[in-house]
Amino acid sequence: MVPFYILLPVSILAGFVGAMAGMGGGVILIPALTLLGVDIKHAIAISILSVIATSSGSASAYVRDHITNLKVGMFLEMFTIVGALAGATITMVSSPRPLYIMFGSVLLGSWFALLWTKHVTWHEGEQDRFSRWLELEGSYYDAAAQKTITYKGRRAYLGAPLMFGAGLIAGLLGIGAGAVKVLIHDLVMGLPPKVSTTTSNLIIGVTALAGSSVYLIHGLIDPGLAAPVVVGVVAGAFLGTRVLVRISNQSVRRFFLVILIGLAAEMILRGIRGH
């Protein structure tokens, strides 16, 4: 049983680093917890619980700024929650080693994505009939650009099944999979970046709830672990977002590239070797 005075600082650190890189605490938390000797399924269960907290916290700010698109969110949530239920169920029946390998692979994928991030300029595009029927258009006032931006979401027929996949990853690995979701919103559905990020945040909380309900039923939520970890991650994330504005994008990106590749290698090796 990992002592409280180790769990709390580790969780704060995980939340802090996660918030700084916009990747959520799970990516750091789960490897850290497993290194401390926590079984990976317990770590995943606790992590997904903390994801509810961090995403709801940040979503609350964005919703109040009227940037989040509720319709896009609600439509896609139908698919992510089913994915999350499926993912969590798979984790329950899976043996630990493949979980380590899958987790490491997702980290590796995130590393590649981070390495090759190009800035795709968002532009208005043609909306297909399905997306029009779904009423996926909206507008928001961009304080930075000082103007109201109108947009039309599109390719919902593609976004929906992809979001099922994102939900699957989230439920399976106990992470928010925010990066995947933002990518889908951004590239596939053509939402402006701020709308992607904020709507994704809203969806993540509900997806995490679906996943954690499966873990709860199987008694995998250990309050002794959950209490300090969730509080720690939330505290860390809170601090992280405060600090984020003061640090350059480049430093954060470089720092995170190192961390990600390290954790990815570690998790994959553990999975292969059977720790």
Place this chain on the structure above:
Amino acid sequence: MDLLLGYLLLSGVGLSMSLIIVGLIWRFFRIGHFSLDHQLAGMNLFEFLLTEIRMATSGDVSPRTLIDGGIAVLMLTPYLRVLASMLYFMLGLKNWKYTLFTGIVLAVLTFSLFIR
């Protein structure tokens, strides 16, 4: 409405964190360290909530009640948010398409809260 949803989310997380923190501190004062020795037997969220309410109303309040209560509130927060969204689409915007979509999300979540 966006404001309402935003504050709902914020208060949910805030309340949850407060309950857990107070519970942990109380535990510390009771036994001198922070570790908890109870487990959440495999139950769904609905049963969890019932147990919590029963404990709270019977006056059997302990650090455990607060901490478990905090976890329960945390899990309820997104659920209530979806419920509020559905009511908004249904009563506020009278948008039946999205009332249906939100209703489906709510139904799936409710299912996950009740399965054994």
